[in-house]
Amino acid sequence: MEILWLLGMPLFGGIFLATVGCRRFAPEVNAVFSFATFIAAAVLTTRIINDGPITAFDEQFFIDSFNVFLVALTAFVAFTTSLFSRPYMRIEQHHGRLTINMLRLYHSMYQLFTFTMLLALTTNNMGIMWVAMEAATLTTVLLVSLYRTPASLEAAWKYFILCGVGIAQALFGTILLYFAAERVLGPGGDSLLWTHLNAVKTQLEPTVLSLAFVFLLVGYGTKVGLAPLHNWLPDAHAEGPTPVSAVLSGLLLNVALYAVVRSKVLADGALGTNFAGNLMMGFGLLSVVVAAFFLSRQKDVKRMFAYSSIEHMGLVTFAFGMGGAVATFAGLLHMTVHSLTKSAIFFAVGHATQTTGTQLMENIRGLIKQSPTIGWGLMLGTLAILGMPPFGVFASEFLILTTAMHSHPWATPILLLALGVAFASIFAKVQPMVFGETDLPRLPHPPALVPVFVHLALVLLLGLFIPPYLAGWYQQAAALLGK
């Protein structure tokens, strides 16, 4: 029942906003729908924590502690982002960058995008998961090109083609998975249900499964932004409206990684080796290193933080690749804190670029004088994402590094070096943006900074103290994934 609410709210919201999206109150309606979705997610979460995994609607939906945690995170960040987008989009409209029809498209697609992500997370059918992931690309293509500037059109085209080709690989992987499943489970719609596959995973043909996993990893990995398939990501993040950057970076990447991890569980069962994990570790490590070295060359602030997303997703992929309870726990924690921190940073960056009218970092100066909240938001968010204690990112990175030191000592120096380079490049660029001289005017609408500080407070809390029920929840999820 909660699932119906959870998926129905954003779907209905998307259709409703397509009709009334041009009204003055549309941003509020958008926030209300997102809030309703969040409530449904919260109710669903409590139920899963109390009752354990459930399936619904003829087993078409499957919720366990792993995906319910992502559902809750997705619904929460989608809600706070809708709060942020309220003043943000009004200011953009005030600046004349958006027309009323573009806003209608934006609001409608925002809800539909939330719907596709939640569908990808809750569905039990690996085929439907593919359909939802592709739909998530489709709903965001027009959002990336919302401003209709040459650069944004190019970014959206790149996004569409690269993710489309990437996800086509994932479809082939899904076909192979079905091929293997059909031999054990027989033909029909049920053979692609993850719960059924998971029950017979040891009987699945290993050669086919290893091939299938490679295709699934490359396909969904393109959407995660793993190097060397990450080319679309910085462009799409930099050229779209900031709320879209925040949800792309904070949520979509997680959802794509979720698909990879679900496939990994099946591949591990069928192969009985660490083949899938090793592949993920390789891709993850490469992403961390590539992103860290690209970071120092960025001039555009949103581009820079997009590369930072690649770095962090690489780190999480590496953690899941290592497997085992502790690394998986750290991966889940890192997913959470990265989502919260990165979206908070994008909120602050969004308002910062609105006040200065540019995304070029060398032209953004003295944010703290002009608006202390934006300045501190950006500064604290940056410190958090760079893994400074006492923020939560520190805790998860520390866990990942210490586990790596035990099981794969050779990887630790590489990771540490990449994290060090990332720290130096980002901090050196953000520091003059925040402190420094400026004489800029204020924004026409008060900026939405409550979400920034709510997110950062949560990240701080997760760094200092993980509430026991949350820790138990992560442990449950980690036990499900890491053998």
Added chain:
Amino acid sequence: MSVSLSGQLINLLAALLLLIAFAMLSQRRVLSLINLFAWQGVVLTISTLVVAMSTQQQHLYYSAALTLVLKVIILPWILHRLIRKLNVKWDVETLINIPTTMLVGIMLVIFAFNLALPITQLAGTITRSTLGIAIAIVLLSFLMMLTRRKAIPQVIGFLAMENGLFFAATSATYGMPLVVELGIALDVLVGMFILGIFFFQIRETFDSLDLRHMEKLKDE
């Protein structure tokens, strides 16, 4: 229909599909490219029907009907409308090095057959020998996307790749579950509409659908 006859028919149709894929690779006219794409849909429909008749798989009739409606009628119709409205109906693309592209294509076909080998050995379907061709079509469409510099041929390459994947699904497993196929069809259709809008946005901004204008975003 007897199994050996339908097996031969399917192999013939698969060969035709491969031929069309090569024809698309070397076709420079946008209009002819769309027609080739529609023909690919026709052959795909017939081969799905033949498989459906010889194996009595009920859901393959539905997916054949779906292919006919979507890939032979709706998508080519949308593409025809688009090129008429965008005034690119008679566009000819200058392709460099068609012979080289063809050679690369042949290499890809050999590679595809090798890739398919372990799977074909396991498959129990009458269509299993065509899996190599299906993968070859996917790779050839991918090559086509790489060699094109204009938006519409690139999208046709993308759609042809989806055709190849669909054919792979029929060859290896007698088609994906119906609900998944419906979902994929919906995605393709929605994607086409969005691209339609997108083409107009690109043309409005760049005055052409040439993708060379869209290579500015780079990391220096």
